[in-house]
Amino acid sequence: xxxxxxxxxxxxxxxxxxxxxxxxxxxxxxxxxxxxxxxxxxxxxxxxxxxxxxxxxxxxxxxxxxxxxxxxxxxxxxxxxxxxxxxxxxxxxxxxxxxxxxxxxxxxxxxxxxxxxxxxxxxxxxxxxxxxxxxxxxxxxxxxxxxxxxxxxxxxxxxxxxxxxxxxxxxxxxxxxxxxxxxxxxxxxxxxxxxxxxxxxxxxxxxxxxxxxxxxxxxxxxxxxxxxxxxxxxxxxxx
Ligand SMILES: [Fe+2]
Ligand SMILES: [Fe+2]
Numbered sequence: 001x002x003x004x005x006x007x008x009x010x011x012x013x014x015x016x017x018x019x020x021x022x023x024x025x026x027x028x029x030x031x032x033x034x035x036x037x038x039x040x041x042x043x044x045x046x047x048x049x050x051x052x053x054x055x056x057x058x059x060x061x062x063x064x065x066x067x068x069x070x071x072x073x074x075x076x077x078x079x080x081x082x083x084x085x086x087x088x089x090x091x092x093x094x095x096x097x098x099x100x101x102x103x104x105x106x107x108x109x110x111x112x113x114x115x116x117x118x119x120x121x122x123x124x125x126x127x128x129x130x131x132x133x134x135x136x137x138x139x140x141x142x143x144x145x146x147x148x149x150x151x152x153x154x155x156x157x158x159x160x161x162x163x164x165x166x167x168x169x170x171x172x173x174x175x176x177x178x179x180x181x182x183x184x185x186x187x188x189x190x191x192x193x194x195x196x197x198x199x200x201x202x203x204x205x206x207x208x209x210x211x212x213x214x215x216x217x218x219x220x221x222x223x224x225x226x227x228x229x230x231x232x233x234x235x236x237x238x239x
Contacts, residue, residue, distance in 0.1 A: 002104075002114050006118045007171035008099075012093075021056075021134075022075055022079055023082075023086045024080075025075045026037060026080030027080075027090040027093070029072040029075055030072060031094050031125060031172070032068060033065050035119070036064045036065035037098055038102040038104075038112070039061045039105055040061050043058055043061070054205065056209055057199075057208070059210050060208070062162060063159075063161035064175075064192060065193065066162070067159065067161070068192075069190055071188070092232050109199075113200045115142070120189050120193045124190050124193065124201075127185055127189060128186055130135045131179070131182050138177065138179035139177050139179040139180045141178035142177065143181045147184070151175045161211060162192065162210075164198045164209075164211065166191065166214045167215070168212045168214070172186075
């Protein structure tokens, strides 16, 4: 079922948008971030019902949707959403995918993550091909303002939080030209693939942490040990 859903999405986008890259990427980014909304909705439902609480997963999936939002804003700045027909198609498809993935996540969360692993893998391949065919042109064009703000000048906390295979603050893409921006977007898609793979791991519910949470846990560990040592010393002095 997941392969069929991805196949339909890819076929429609490839057929309708064969020669219009920015509207194509706009539709892809609109639809492809919606499953993260589905995950968040179902996780909130579980928490509301008192069935399951996993605050870090909410943070990771929100950070994923935040990253995809900025891909979408970049495509809009490049003119990808200028035609009403493209906006209508993208939003209609997004509405359908939201509910399909919400139901799938309720029934089988791992399949819902596998679905996004395939979608993000397709996005990576799409941008990789675009970079290879359009490299010369892209290198002569400036980076969109929204990309510079997101990747370089803005608050990069959320940028780190969706990349569970990375150490927080390690990955900082350069954004000098439009080519750099598409390299960053392509590499983001691969980070989403890795996060989706991590979410399917049998121990993910117990072990998966966002990069900043993992970094804090690491730094807190020695402090806890230090406090325990100080407590022992103080106890010794008091006796
Ligand atoms: Fe994206
Ligand atoms: Fe993506």
